Amino acid sequence: MRVALAGQPNCGKSTIFNYVSGYRAITSNFPGTTVRYTASQIYVDGHTCECIDLPGTYSLTSTDAAEYEARKYLLSGGADVIINVVDASLLSRSLELTFQLMELEIPMVLCLNMMDEARRKGIEIDLKRLSSLLGIPVVGTIGVKGRGLKELFSESLNVFERGRKPKTIQYSRDVEEIIELMIGYLGDDLMLPKRLTAIKVLENDENFIAIVRDRNEDSSKRVGELQNILSNRHGRSSDMVISSERHSQAMNTFEKAAKVIHPPKRDVRVQVDNIVMHPYVGYIILILVFYGFFNFVFGIGEKGEGPLMGMFEFLSQFLGETLGGESVGFLILNGILQGIAGGIAIVLPYLVPFLIGLALLEDVGYLPRVAFLMDSFMHRIGLHGKSIFPLMLGYGCNVPAIMGTRILESERDRFIVSLLASLVPCAARTTIIFGLVAFFISPNAALAIYALNIAVIAISGRILSIILPEVSPGMIMEIPVYHLPSIRTTLAKSWYRIREFIVIAWPMLIVGSVILSMMEFWGMDRLLNAMLWPITYILGLPEAVGTTLIFGILRKELSMIMLVQALDTPHVLTVMSKVQVLVFTVFVVFYIPCLATIAILWREIGSKRALFTVLFTFILAIGLALATRGVGAFIW
Amino acid sequence: MITTLDRIRSKRNVKVVEVIGGWGLQRHLSHLGIHPGDILTVIRHAAMGGPILITIHGSQIAIGRGMASRIAVEDTE
Numbered sequence: 229m230r231v232a233l234a235g236q237p238n239c240g241k242s243t244i245f246n247y248v249s250g251y252r253a254i255t256s257n258f259p260g261t262t263v264r265y266t267a268s269q270i271y272v273d274g275h276t277c278e279c280i281d282l283p284g285t286y287s288l289t290s291t292d293a294a295e296y297e298a299r300k301y302l303l304s305g306g307a308d309v310i311i312n313v314v315d316a317s318l319l320s321r322s323l324e325l326t327f328q329l330m331e332l333e334i335p336m337v338l339c340l341n342m343m344d345e346a347r348r349k350g351i352e353i354d355l356k357r358l359s360s361l362l363g364i365p366v367v368g369t370i371g372v373k374g375r376g377l378k379e380l381f382s383e384s385l386n387v388f389e390r391g392r393k394p395k396t397i398q399y400s401r402d403v404e405e406i407i408e409l410m411i412g413y414l415g416d417d418l419m420l421p422k423r424l425t426a427i428k429v430l431e432n433d434e435n436f437i438a439i440v441r442d443r444n445e446d447s448s449k450r451v452g453e454l455q456n457i458l459s460n461r462h463g464r465s466s467d468m469v470i471s472s473e474r475h476s477q478a479m480n481t482f483e484k485a486a487k488v489i490h491p492p493k494r495d496v497r498v499q500v501d502n503i504v505m506h507p508y509v510g511y512i513i514l515i516l517v518f519y520g521f522f523n524f525v526f527g528i529g530e531k532g533e534g535p536l537m538g539m540f541e542f543l544s545q546f547l548g549e550t551l552g553g554e555s556v557g558f559l560i561l562n563g564i565l566q567g568i569a570g571g572i573a574i575v576l577p578y579l580v581p582f583l584i585g586l587a588l589l590e591d592v593g594y595l596p597r598v599a600f601l602m603d604s605f606m607h608r609i610g611l612h613g614k615s616i617f618p619l620m621l622g623y624g625c626n627v628p629a630i631m632g633t634r635i636l637e638s639e640r641d642r643f644i645v646s647l648l649a650s651l652v653p654c655a656a657r658t659t660i661i662f663g664l665v666a667f668f669i670s671p672n673a674a675l676a677i678y679a680l681n682i683a684v685i686a687i688s689g690r691i692l693s694i695i696l697p698e699v700s701p702g703m704i705m706e707i708p709v710y711h712l713p714s715i716r717t718t719l720a721k722s723w724y725r726i727r728e729f730i731v732i733a734w735p736m737l738i739v740g741s742v743i744l745s746m747m748e749f750w751g752m753d754r755l756l757n758a759m760l761w762p763i764t765y766i767l768g769l770p771e772a773v774g775t776t777l778i779f780g781i782l783r784k785e786l787s788m789i790m791l792v793q794a795l796d797t798p799h800v801l802t803v804m805s806k807v808q809v810l811v812f813t814v815f816v817v818f819y820i821p822c823l824a825t826i827a828i829l830w831r832e833i834g835s836k837r838a839l840f841t842v843l844f845t846f847i848l849a850i851g852l853a854l855a856t857r858g859v860g861a862f863i864w
Numbered sequence: 865m866i867t868t869l870d871r872i873r874s875k876r877n878v879k880v881v882e883v884i885g886g887w888g889l890q891r892h893l894s895h896l897g898i899h900p901g902d903i904l905t906v907i908r909h910a911a912m913g914g915p916i917l918i919t920i921h922g923s924q925i926a927i928g929r930g931m932a933s934r935i936a937v938e939d940t941e
Contacts, residue, residue: 286895291888321897321921323870349922465887471894507911582866600926613915613928703915705891709924 229277229388230306231381234298234329235313236322237284238708240341242266243371243717244313245281248381251720253281254628257593257711258617262703263294263634265301272381280307288328288424288822289433290650293634293642299435302332303420309384310336314352317370320482324474330394330845333432335387336364339380343368345709350490358485363395372714392686396423399473402461406430406454413447430455431470497710501597510601517594522747525582526671529662532577537798540569556749563745563793567738570789571729574663575737579655579729583722586624591713591721595620596705603703609686610693612636613703615645619685622652624725626825629654630832637701643833644692647841648685650821650829653678655725656733656784657817663788665813669806677813684818684852688844732784738783740779740786744793749773751796767811770795771806780816782823787816807860814856865939870916870932872906878937879903885934893935895919903940 233241237259245253249268254261262283270279285295288302302310312329314322319340329336340346340353340373357367365383398404410426418425421441428436429451441448451565455466462469493622503509544565551558589595603613622629629649634640653661666674747753752776755762760774772794778785791812795803803811820842823828829838869928872878880902882888897920915926916934927935 256871287891289895291892291895318897318921318923321923324895324897351922465890467887468890471891472899475894475897475899505908505910505917507909511911596926600910600915600917603910603926603928604912607913607928613926701888702931703926704889704896704928704931705897705915705926707924708927709915778903 229272229275229308229385229386230280230312231277231309231388232280232282232301232307233304233311233313234282234325235284235339236286236318238511238706239284239313239315239318239322241284241313242281242369244311244341244369244377244380245279246717246720247371247374249279251717251724254721254724255717257708257713258588258590258596258599259284259635259706259708261590263631264297272385275385276380277385283684285325287325289428289431290435292637293455303328304675305334305419307334309388310334311339311380312336313339313341313371315342315822317338317342317349319346319351319353319486320478321479323478323481324471327397327474327477328424329423330362330364330397330669331427333393333420333421333424335384335390335392335523336394337380337384337387338364339376340366340368341371344370346738348495350488350493350794351486352489353486359759361395361481361485362549370563372711372717382434397477399470399477403458403469403473406458409730410450410454415444415447418443427470430458430466431740432465432467446458478784491786500710504594504597505600510597514598514601517589521585521589522675523671524585525578525658526662526666526674529583530667533573533663533667534773536573536577537569540565540573541798544569547774559749560742563742564738566745566789566793567734567741570737570741570785570792571734573686574730574789574792575659575733575785576726578659578662580722580726581636582626582655582658582756585719587718587721587725588713591711591718592708593708596707599703599705603832607702609689611644611689612638612701615641615648618645618649619652622649622654623658624655625728626650626652626654626821627828630825630828633832638698640696640698644689644696646833647692647837647844650825651681651685651688651818651845653681653817654784655729656822659785660788660813660816664791664800664809668801668809673810676816677810680814680852681817684848688848692717694815708803731787736783737786737789740782740790741793744775744779744790763850767815768857769808769812773812777816777819780822781820784816784822797836805864807857807864810860811853811857815849817847818852820846834848866936866940868933869918869927869935869937870929872916872939873938874906874908877905877940878904879923879940881936881938883935889931889934896925897917898925904937 233240233245242255242262248270252268253266266281269277270277282298283294285298288299290296310329312326355366355368366667367376367380367383368378407426411422414422425436429440458466458469504513544562547561555756597612599616602616606613606615618629618632621632626649630646634647648790658824661674661677757774758772764771764774776787776790776794779790829841866901880900882900898915904918907917915928916932917926
């Protein structure tokens, strides 16, 4: 049995998915965290099933690429059972999607998630009544606590085994007449549920109209005729007729099955929002939150880096003394040791607090507030307010950030934001900024790099949107209520991301360190350094850092860890001046995205634009590093 | 009195009359449960011509100023 979790954005599909499958999908408190589907094997009452977590969608008529992904999956007939996850506190609105899912004629279970939230809002739902109105089982759940999930999946197995299809939702008589006529015109070879198709073409859904046109030229002509009849009778466009029909049916069903027993309880969260989203105080809080976050990461990381580095330095000396500094054995072992040391002493001390802090910010629901506050700023850059999400995700890792651009409707916005997202200092580059600049120079210098980065992103965005002019549509975005993050999910999410470093990046660091050791042994590093001499020369960097720049394209952390190795000392300041450290960091932060990012750019925005991004970032990095050199020489 | 959403002051309830133009906008709003005839409450305006925050059917939605100027509403108070 294949069971798909479908529902509107931010209703908790991924939370439920993670609860039953172990942590496999990132969850956050903002709409659009999931942009592609994730599958996992689960066990339900002794049966093996496949569970699919789909991106959130408001309707089966998709408006962005993430929604399109969900709809494509549902229409492909891949799912045997649909679990329609609904935020119970938003039941009446959510039923509009429920009706469309029911029209897929696939066995279905309605999952009323966040029952606690609904109760707090004073909404009491009669599950039995709702179930009989819709003809599908209804299960109340609290996803974060795992409450009701066992029953939910047992019910889905149950409807699957009995092949129980949902009821047909009836619209008003004259609309039904037109739907009937449309169904009559559709051929038998459609491969899609006829009633759904008829309704969707009347609703003027381009995708369905294209499918019908491909099958049968004649029936596509009928579509226009019937749309006209509908709009003439009701005095508004046919898609509005259908959507208001659905809306009133949803309100109707809601009134029959639920009642508001008391006005929403006085909610401290409203008071919090009065401050957090205040036109002036909001911005002060925004700055304080990010400044606090920065200090939290640095405070913890700094305490780790110093002593841990000292320990590894001691080990390396000990190895050198016992094996003899020039032997191949020592070089290999030392290479491995350097790789391990880089991971433990430089990367992890900053990465762990950074990712935990980021997970907290995401789960509480602060990010949509940031989007609200920053919308007018984003518009001034020429971008949609929603663009802030991919950009903020970029601080974790650029790869999901670029995938996250799928929540944007326009292709041009996706390109610009993808390029800008690749400039955002990801966790790897954050460790470089902290490990080198904050540690060796000062935390303020590190803050300055972040400030410079934001300014450069804003200016690049402005320039690109002038080159590619397009009126960016205004923002329409849900601002979800705050959630108290569950420690379990926050830690699971942080671990999910840290594990990515441990299993993928770290082995590369170690292998890279060994390769560099060997290259040094045979003098090959000199060849690479000589090739990169023009760059290191104009930037005024030691020639030995050339190789590290090449390795940095594989993984950004590599360039820092190898820097320590290439310079032959962890005391960077004994061989490089502060200006050189700054120039190096600025260059590494901005130049060519890492290999994984290039690959995802290639897939998401195409080869030409990916190559453009590589070139753009390279030129930008040279320019900025030169400027840093100039300014640095002036200050020191 | 019929006016547009961007002109409504905070803390007021209004009734949606019509979404002017923009088929995409109509669709987008209807996906979020905003239809003509619905009552919504304006919560606040963001600074510097930023979006307007409203509540409708129990959810909070931010709507850009430009979009809001295309939503005709009736002040019911």
